[in-house]
Amino acid sequence: MTFIVVSLIKIAIVMAFFMTVLAYLQWIERKVLSHIQLRVGPRRVGPHGLLQPLADTLKLFLKEDLMPAHVNRFLYRLAPAVAVFLCLLSVAVFPFGPEIEIFGVRTQMQITDLNIGILFVLAVTSVGVYGIAIGGWASNNKYSLMGGLRSAAQMISYELPMGLAIIAPLLMLNSLSFREMVNNQAGYSLGFIPRWTVFQYPFPQVFGFIIYLIAAFAETNRIPFDLPEAENELVAGYHTEYSSMKFAGYFMAEYANMTTVCCIAALLFLGGWHPLFPAPYSNLVPVVVFVVVAALAFFHGLQPARKWDNITFPIVGVIALILAGLFFVPVLNTILIPIFWFLSKVGLLLFVFIWVRGTLPRFRYDQLMRFAWTFLFPVALINLLVTGLLVAVTTGH
C-alpha cells in the first residue's frame, strides 16, 4: 500500500515538474536565443513574458483542429500521440537523487529503478522515430513525407554512434541500472577530481561524451541537424499539416526529447547528482549561487532599466533568497542538494543546445549521413574498443 501511494506521489511530482520544465524550457530558449540575436524575446505576457508558455498552450488549445482532406485519419491522429507518449515514458527511470528518508519512509528519488534502465530508454527513444515517420507519411503532403523520410534515415543512422558512445561508459560502470551507474561514479580520485565517466580512470570518456552530444543533437532534430523540419526547404517538415494540440504534441515531444537526452548525458557521463567537488564545501554551492542571483536581482532592481523592473527584480531576489534558505532546512537539503546538482548539469547541457541553435548553420542531408557513417561511427567504435581494452586490462578479467 505504502509503495503504491509513494509511487503515485512521486509520479505526480515528477510529471508536474517535468511538464513545467518543458513549458518553461521553451520560454528560456526564446529568451536566450533572443539575447544572442539582439532581441528581447517574449515580454508582453506577464513580467518578462513569464506567462508566455501558459498563453501559448492556451492558444494552441483553442486553435481549430484542422484535419486535411486526404490524410490517413487513424495514423494522422496516432502519430503525435506516439511521439508524445514515448518521449515522456523515459522519464520514469531517471534517478534525480540518492535514496532518501521522509517521514520514516525510505524511498528513491526516481519513479522506478529499472535494472535495465538504459536499455529501456534506448528502446523507447528509438521507437520515437515512428511518431515522426508515421506523421510525415499520414499527412499525405510532399513536404511532410520528405521530412518524415529524412527523420527516419537520420535517427536510425545516429542511433548507432549514440549507442556505441553509451556502451563505453557502461563498460566502465558495469551496470545497466541508472541508479547503480550514478553510484559507481561517486567519489573523487586524488581527492578532488570527480569520478564521473568523463574524468574517470582508466579511460576518460571525453570523446564518448562529445560523440554522444553530437548524436543527441541529431536524435532530437536540432540545429545543425534539424533537416526533418528544415523550414527553408520543407516548410515545416513532418508537422506541416498539423495544427492545434496535435502540433503542440510534436512541439512538446521535441523539447521532451531534448530534456531526455540531456538527462542521459548527465547521468551517464557527468555523474548524475554528484557534485563537482567533495561534500562539505559543495553543499554551499547552491546557497552561494542563489545568494548571488538574489544580489544581482536586487542590484538591477535598484537601477530599473525598464518599467516594473523595480518590482519584478526584488521579487526574483526574494524568491532566490528563500530558495537559498531552503538549503539550510535539515531534511529538505538532503533532497534539494542532489536535485540542484543534477538539474544544473542538465540545464547546462540544454543551454548548449540553445546556444548551438543560435550559432550554426544547417547540414545538408547527404553530408549528415556521410558524417554519421564515415566519421562519427568509426570514432565511436574506436572509442569503444579502446575503452573495452583498457577496462579489461585494468580490472584483469
Next chain:
Amino acid sequence: MDKLETHVASLDAEHELAMPGPGDLFPEPDTAPSARRMVLNMGPQHPSTHGVLRVLLELDGETILRARPEIGYLHTGIEKECEVKKWQQVTPLTDRVDYLANLINNLCYALAVEKLLQLEVPEMAQWMRVMLSELTRLNSHLVWLGTHALDMGAMSMFFYCFREREDILKIFEMFSGQRMMTSYIRVGGLALEPPRGWQKVVSDFINGFDSKVDEYEELLNANPIWMQRTKGVGIVPLETLIDLGVTGPILRAAGLKIDERKDNPYSGYEKFDFEVPTYTGNDVYARFLVRMDEMRQSTRIVKQALAGMPAGAWIAKAPGIILPDREQMKTQMEALIYHFKIVTEGFPVPAGEVFQVVESPRGQLGYYIVSNGSSKPHRLFMRTPSFANLQSIPAMLEGRLLADSIASMGSIDLVLGDVDR
C-alpha cells in the same frame, strides 16, 4: 441564362488551356514515370523563395531532376505604367522595381534622362549619388547575407545583418524622409538638400562597419558546415552564365572581372579608388566571398566620398526642367511660370533613345528609354539583373540535391520585384 453559362464555360475552358499544367512545364519525361518521381511545387508561398517565385521541381528522392521557375506573381506593370507618367513622376516607380536597391534604380533612370536632356549634374550631387549608391549596395548585400544565412539555418546572422541595415535605413530616412522608397535621386541632381549633420551620421556608421563585416566573416567564413553547404554547390560553366545573360557577383565569382562602375564609369565613379573582387570558385561560396569583399569595397568608396565631398549645388540649374526654388517663385515671374508648367504638363525631353547601364548589387541594371519629345516617356524598358540571373536556376539546380536548391537560389540574390517589373 443558358447563353451566359456557356459563355462562362467557354471562358473557363480557354483559361484552363492558357494555364500551364504540370504536363506543359515538364513536357517529355526522359524515362518512364515511376513512383520515385515526384513533382514538388516550391512557392509561390514558400519560406525560402523570398517573395513570390514559384519553382517546380521534379524530384527523384532528394535529387532534383528538373527545375522550372515560374514568374509573374509580382507583376505590377511598372514598365507600362511609366508610359503614362510624366518624366518626373517615373522616379517613384523606379523605387519599386528593385526595392532593395531603390537608389541605384533612381540613379539609372536619372542618368538616362539626363543623357537625353544633355544635362550637366553638379559635382556635389554626383558624389552624393555615388555615396548613396554604395550605401544602397551595402543595404542590399546585408539583406542578402542575412536571408541567405537564414536559409542555411544560421538564424542569428539575419539579426546581425538587419542591425546594420537599420542604420543604413536611418541614414536614408535622414536624407529623404523615407526608409525604403526614397526617390532621393531625381533628374538633375537630388530631391532635397542633404540634411544638416549627415557627415557625422554616415561616418559614424561607415567607420564601424568594417569590424561588423569581420564579425560576419568570423561566423561564416571558416565555419566547416557553411563551407560544406556552399563549396562546389551551384556551379554553372562561365560560358553558360554568359549565354544566359547573367551578370554581377555571379560572374565575378566565376572569375570574370566585369563591373559597370569600372567598365563604363558613370556619375564620377572613375574618381574613386576601389577594386572589383573576383574569385574563380564559381560556386555559392565564391559568390558569398565576392559579396563580402564588395561590402568592404563599398565601405572604401563611401569613406572616399565622405573625405572628398565637394561643396556646391545639389541640383542642376536648368529652368523649365528642374523645379525652381520656392523663394524665387515669390519674386520672379519666370520661376512661377516654370513651376506651373512643370507641375501641370511636365517638361519635354528631346526625342531620341538612350540606354544607360549602372552596376546594381545584383548585376547590370539598364534603362532603355525612348522619347518622342513629349513630357512622358514613349517607351521605357528595364534590363533588370534579377530577371536574367533567374534564368540560371535550372542550370544550377538540375542534378543537385533539394537542399542545394536553397543555397543556389540564395546565391543568385533574387529580388522578385526586379524580375516581374
